Amino acid sequence: MQLNDMLAYKVAMLASDLSGSLAREYEAHQLTMPEWRVMATLGACLEGSQNQYKTAKEIAHATRLDKVQVSRAIERLNKNGVVIKRLSKKDKRSSLIALSKDGKAMYEQIIPRVVEWQNKRLENITDDEYRVFLKVIEALTP
Template sequence: MQLNDMLAYKVAMLASDLSDSLAREYATYQLTMPEWRIVATLGTCQEDAQQPYMTAKAIAAATRLDKVQVSRALDRLVNKGAVLKCMCEEDKRASLIALSSEGVAMYEQITPRVVAWQNRQLKNITDDEYRVFLKVIDALSP
């Protein structure tokens, strides 16, 4: 079997190419990939009025970033004023993290750009093909 025929290699290359392409959409906001993943995750969380906060551990699991990446990105986002942290009453060792009003505004400005980017990526794929693609991804996910 050739490297170009290996599933993991093809998926890794596609993911890398898509990630690099998407990075151009949020780079205008001086965000790194880990920072954008966190902002996007918290932005989605913010839309859920019942659970507007997440712990760093939950963010790491949701973004597939390691704890060090999450910690460093959160520190940068706090310094940028995009994220708020407060102590968790139930577990004093944990912090509850949410987007600040500036972070929400950033998320709301970037999201339409990400949607437009995704639409451009999918322009040569039919809706049926995309649904099959998502079904295959779900089937391959552990």
């Protein structure tokens, strides 16, 4: 079997290429990839104007980043006023994280660019092909 025929290799190369291309959309806000993933995870949890707080462990699981990357991203985002942290009432050793007002505004500025970026990537793929692609990804996900 050739390297180019290996599923894991093809998926890793695709993920790397897409991630690098997407980075141009959030780098204008001086965000790193881990910071964007943390923001996107928290932004996806917004219910109207209501924040849903997440633990760093939940964010790490959702983003597939390690705890150190998530911790550093949260600290930088907190320092820059993008996220807010509060102590968990259930576990005093744990912090709960959510987007700040400025973080929500930044997220809302970036998301249309991300949607446009995604639409451009999918312009030569039919809706049916995209549904099949998502089904295949789901089937390959452990």
